[in-house]
Amino acid sequence: MARYDRAITVFSPDGHLFQVEYALEAVRKGNAAVGVRGTDTIVLAVEKKSTPKLQDSRSVRKIVNLDDHIALACAGLKADARVLINRARIECQSYKLTIEDPVTVEYITRYIAGLQQKYTQSGGVRPFGLSTLIIGFDPHTGTPSLYQTDPSGTFSAWKANATGRNSNSIREFLEKNYKETSGQETLKLAIRALLEVVESGGKNIEVAVMTREHGLRQLEEAEIDAIVADIEAEKAAAEAAKKAPATKET
Amino acid sequence: MESVFGLVGKDFAIVVADTSAVHSILVHKTNEDKIMVLDSHKLMGASGETGDRAQFTEYVQKNVALYQFRNGIPLTNAAAANFTRGELATALRKNPYQVNIILAGYDKDVGPSLYFIDYIASLHKVDKAAFGYGSYFALAMMDRHYRRDMTVEEAIELVDKCIMEIRSRLVIAPPNFVIKIVDKDGARDYAWRESIKDAPTA
Numbered sequence: 001m002a003r004y005d006r007a008i009t010v011f012s013p014d015g016h017l018f019q020v021e022y023a024l025e026a027v028r029k030g031n032a033a034v035g036v037r038g039t040d041t042i043v044l045a046v047e048k049k050s051t052p053k054l055q056d057s058r059s060v061r062k063i064v065n066l067d068d069h070i071a072l073a074c075a076g077l078k079a080d081a082r083v084l085i086n087r088a089r090i091e092c093q094s095y096k097l098t099i100e101d102p103v104t105v106e107y108i109t110r111y112i113a114g115l116q117q118k119y120t121q122s123g124g125v126r127p128f129g130l131s132t133l134i135i136g137f138d139p140h141t142g143t144p145s146l147y148q149t150d151p152s153g154t155f156s157a158w159k160a161n162a163t164g165r166n167s168n169s170i171r172e173f174l175e176k177n178y179k180e181t182s183g184q185e186t187l188k189l190a191i192r193a194l195l196e197v198v199e200s201g202g203k204n205i206e207v208a209v210m211t212r213e214h215g216l217r218q219l220e221e222a223e224i225d226a227i228v229a230d231i232e233a234e235k236a237a238a239e240a241a242k243k244a245p246a247t248k249e250t
Numbered sequence: 251m252e253s254v255f256g257l258v259g260k261d262f263a264i265v266v267a268d269t270s271a272v273h274s275i276l277v278h279k280t281n282e283d284k285i286m287v288l289d290s291h292k293l294m295g296a297s298g299e300t301g302d303r304a305q306f307t308e309y310v311q312k313n314v315a316l317y318q319f320r321n322g323i324p325l326t327n328a329a330a331a332n333f334t335r336g337e338l339a340t341a342l343r344k345n346p347y348q349v350n351i352i353l354a355g356y357d358k359d360v361g362p363s364l365y366f367i368d369y370i371a372s373l374h375k376v377d378k379a380a381f382g383y384g385s386y387f388a389l390a391m392m393d394r395h396y397r398r399d400m401t402v403e404e405a406i407e408l409v410d411k412c413i414m415e416i417r418s419r420l421v422i423a424p425p426n427f428v429i430k431i432v433d434k435d436g437a438r439d440y441a442w443r444e445s446i447k448d449a450p451t452a
Contacts, residue, residue, distance in 0.1 A: 065319060089319045093312040 075164025117153025253384025
């Protein structure tokens, strides 16, 4: 067993941890995931790559809850995600058992990030190949939060963010179009952002909304289709409005 | 001595527990809630060593919650009972929990159910059960008056008869009791039976 103690993640001469960077590559190949924080609503939307006809899609949930008031979506190696999510769920209950209070979003994010970091500095293991988007409401103040972690173990809070495939384009879109929203507007913003890189349609997106009172709610395909249709209509109207003044002048 | 008892009705289950927290000759408080709500449709009434009672019931509650997050569906009452018994059994020959438990729950497909779990990890699925010195009187009363399909009103009448017997026949009888019920709409407080009220704190 001594042979498996050797560190796999070691520094390169110019200060890189290549295993961590390769893990980030794995994340970049994973499905796109978007998170948007509103004043009273937080939304997670994840790309659903085409499901094989014979697969039961209910067994592939991309947005999961860690506790009553915390949810997580991720991009990257799904098997690694299962392990991380399980550890986080146990930590949520363990914390509640010892402290008698639910975890804050920051605490559980720090825990997950800490776990990801540990695997970049241990013998015989490789880093987790995923980045997570963690959303939730503070159990005491009710403030909404959105956090992101990555394979290196860093984490930070965001107003809106994306990870996975084409995350740069989505982030650009969000930077241009983000404003403080609530309720349905937050939901539309998240879906619009995801639609920048994903084929439109309810069966290609998985969306979940979290509110203080109702916790996490997964949207039905029909609901998503309706919102997508709304967004398309708004886009078409905006295009028409842009063209109309030009034709008047001629 | 602590009393906990429970019974199954037509489509509900009831658990009753005394609410005194006693240490040798001192009564710490008379409104200690010994019936823990494990999840939306389960009640765990416990009696015994105070620290063990709180610690063990909270431990079961958090594990029941973890199961639900991991699997997306809640534990059945039978599964929760067997898990609880398993934990007691594992600890028994090392550092035993001194807790007696009455687990009441409602499952959509099975209906109401009641489990008797004692401190040496026996498990019995029953219609009525009781622990403590009060059990002598509660069981006798229930044996005489209990019927399979009681309504809530009839069951509460029986519960009150049991409480009256415990109050009048036990030399150190607990003054107050809490009654909780679980049915298809969930687990909740039903009523308190208080003969002594704690002085209100400023």
